[in-house]
Amino acid sequence: xxPIPIQKRPLINQISYxxxxxxxxxxxxxxxxxIMLTSIRGLGDIAQGNLWxxxxxxxxxxxxxxxFQNTPMLSYIMNSFKITIPTMIGAVALxxxxxxxLASYRFKANLFIFFTFIAGNFxxxxxxxxxxxxxxYQMGLYDTVTGLVLFHVxxxxxxxxxxxxxxxxxxxxxxxxxxxxxxxxxxxxxxKIVLPLTRPAIAALSVLIFTFIWNDFFWATVLIQGxxxxxxxxxxxxxxxxxxxxxxLLSAGSIMAAIPPVIMFFLMQKHFIAxxxxxxxxx
Amino acid sequence: xxxxxxxxxxxxxxxxxxxxxxxxxxxLFPGLVLFLVYVIWPIFNSLYISLLQWDGLSPxxxxxxxxxxxxxxxxxxxxxxxxxxxxxxFFMLAVPIGLGLAIFLNQTIFGIRLIKSLFFFPxxxxxVVIGIIFAWFYNxxxxxxxxxxxxxxxxxxxxxxxxxATYGIIFAGIYPQIAYCMILYxxxxxxxxxxxxxxxxxxxxxxxxxxxxxxxxxxRPATFLAIVVTVIGSLRSFDMVAIMTQGGPWGSxxxxxxxxxxxxxxxxxxxxxxxxxxxxxxxxIMMFYILFFIYRMYQSEKKGL
Numbered sequence: 001x002x003p004i005p006i007q008k009r010p011l012i013n014q015i016s017y018x019x020x021x022x023x024x025x026x027x028x029x030x031x032x033x034x035i036m037l038t039s040i041r042g043l044g045d046i047a048q049g050n051l052w053x054x055x056x057x058x059x060x061x062x063x064x065x066x067x068f069q070n071t072p073m074l075s076y077i078m079n080s081f082k083i084t085i086p087t088m089i090g091a092v093a094l095x096x097x098x099x100x101x102l103a104s105y106r107f108k109a110n111l112f113i114f115f116t117f118i119a120g121n122f123x124x125x126x127x128x129x130x131x132x133x134x135x136x137y138q139m140g141l142y143d144t145v146t147g148l149v150l151f152h153v154x155x156x157x158x159x160x161x162x163x164x165x166x167x168x169x170x171x172x173x174x175x176x177x178x179x180x181x182x183x184x185x186x187x188x189x190x191x192k193i194v195l196p197l198t199r200p201a202i203a204a205l206s207v208l209i210f211t212f213i214w215n216d217f218f219w220a221t222v223l224i225q226g227x228x229x230x231x232x233x234x235x236x237x238x239x240x241x242x243x244x245x246x247x248x249l250l251s252a253g254s255i256m257a258a259i260p261p262v263i264m265f266f267l268m269q270k271h272f273i274a275x276x277x278x279x280x281x282x283x
Numbered sequence: 284x285x286x287x288x289x290x291x292x293x294x295x296x297x298x299x300x301x302x303x304x305x306x307x308x309x310x311l312f313p314g315l316v317l318f319l320v321y322v323i324w325p326i327f328n329s330l331y332i333s334l335l336q337w338d339g340l341s342p343x344x345x346x347x348x349x350x351x352x353x354x355x356x357x358x359x360x361x362x363x364x365x366x367x368x369x370x371x372x373f374f375m376l377a378v379p380i381g382l383g384l385a386i387f388l389n390q391t392i393f394g395i396r397l398i399k400s401l402f403f404f405p406x407x408x409x410x411v412v413i414g415i416i417f418a419w420f421y422n423x424x425x426x427x428x429x430x431x432x433x434x435x436x437x438x439x440x441x442x443x444x445x446x447x448a449t450y451g452i453i454f455a456g457i458y459p460q461i462a463y464c465m466i467l468y469x470x471x472x473x474x475x476x477x478x479x480x481x482x483x484x485x486x487x488x489x490x491x492x493x494x495x496x497x498x499x500x501x502x503r504p505a506t507f508l509a510i511v512v513t514v515i516g517s518l519r520s521f522d523m524v525a526i527m528t529q530g531g532p533w534g535s536x537x538x539x540x541x542x543x544x545x546x547x548x549x550x551x552x553x554x555x556x557x558x559x560x561x562x563x564x565x566x567x568i569m570m571f572y573i574l575f576f577i578y579r580m581y582q583s584e585k586k587g588l
Contacts, residue, residue, distance in 0.1 A: 024387070034420070035415075104307075123322065126543040129543070132325050154322060155318075190310070217411050257412055
C-alpha cells in the first residue's frame, strides 16, 4: 500500500487528514458549486453581485421553467438523446464484431487493420472536418441527426475496436478451440461464447461512448446548423451568446446539460472507470 | 467463389473449408468500411484539398503548395502555433498534479469512494459547461473581477487581456484533465506490487526515495497513458477556445484547431484549401505521437505473440 495507510499514522495526522479531505474537495469543486448556487438565484442577486452568499430567493424551478419556456432547451436535450443513444448502440455493436475478428483470427492484415483503427482514433478532428462535412452534405444528411450519428458511429468504432479487441484477446483461447472441436460454427462461437463474456466490456464502452457523444461540441457545430437537430452542447453555446448577463439562466441550462452524464457515471461508475483506465495498470 | 450450379451440399462444404479464413472479414466488413469512409479517406482527401484554392462551392483550382507558403507569412498562424505549444507545456502539469491528488486520496477512510468520484466530476461534464463556468468566473462582473476589486487590485478581466487570455483558457482546460490523470493514477496505485513496497521499506527506503525508486517505476503504464491522453487533449483544445473567447481578443487565443475552423467555416470566408493546410500541420504534429504510441503497442504485441 502506498502511501502508508493513514490509520497507521499518529492520531494528529489522522485528524488533520480527515479535516483536509472535505476542505480540499470544497476547493476543487468551487466552479461546480458556483454554478449550482447561481442556478438558484434570481436576477436581483446577480445584479447586486451576491454570488457566494446565501441566495436571497430560491428560484431554481422558476429559472428552469424560464429556460424551458423561452428556449428550445427541451428540443436540445431530446436531440442529444437522439444522437447519443443510437451512436452508443451502433459503435458498440460494430466493435464487438471488429474486435472479435481482430482478436480471434490470425491473418496477414490483422495487425495493420488494428493499428489503422488506433491511428484513426487519435487523429485531430480538423483533418476530417471538410471531407466529412462535404460527404454528409452530398448524402443529403447535413443538418440532420442521422448525419451526425453516422459519423459518430464510424469514428467511435476506432476506439471501441481497440478496447474490444484487447478485451476479447484476454479471454482464454481454449474456450474457442474446444467449441471448434465440438463443431460449433464461427458465428455461434461469436454469439454464444464471446458475446456473453464481453458483457463487462460492452457496459464499459456504453457509458464511455454515452459521455463522449453527449459532451461532443465540435461535430455538432460542423454538421448541424439549425435548432431542430442541435444537441445541448451546441445549444448552450448559442444561448451563451444571447444571455450575456443572464447567468442564472445559463447556469440552469448548464446543469441540465451536465445531469445525464453525471447520472450515467454514478450508475455505472465501476464500468466507467474500468473503461477509462484500461491499460493503466499493465503494459 | 462457388458457382451457382453447385449443389447445396458442396456449397456448405466449401463454406466449412473456408469458414476460418472468411469469418474475420465478414465480421470486419461493416465497421471497417464505415471507418475507411468517414475517417481514413477524409485524411487523404484533406491533404489533397490543402493543395487547392476552393470555397466549397465553385470549381476548385489546383494551386500546389501555395497555401503552405502563405501560412509561412501568416501572423495568426504563428500565434496559433505558439499557443498550441503553450497548451502542450502547461497541460503537462495535469500529469504530476493528478499523481499528487491520487496519492493524497489513496486511503481507506469512510466515504472515500464518494470523495474520489466527486473529485472525478469535472471530467464527466461537458467542456462547454466548464468553459461557460470559467468564462463567468473571469468576467469582470463575475467572480474574480469583483474579488480583485474588493481587495484593491482593480478590476481585471483576464480573457480580455491579449497577453494572458490564453493562460486563462488553459487553466480552465486543465481542470478536467487533472481529474482524468488522477483516475489513471488511482488505478495504478491500486495495482501496485505490495511485496516490492514492503521489501523496499524493509531496506529502509521511505518517503521520496521509496516513491522514486519503487513506486514511480511501477506506475509507468499509468504515466504513459496519462501523457498520451494529455498531449492529445491539449492539441484538441477546440471547445474551450470556441466557448470562452472564439480566438479573441484580436486572435491572441487562437490555436490551430480553432483557427482552422475559423478559416474554413466562418464569416472570415470559406477557405477550404487554406483551412486544410492548417489541419495538415496539426495532423503532422499529432502524427508523431500517434506513431510513437503505435510503436509501443507494436512492441508489446510482439512480446505477446
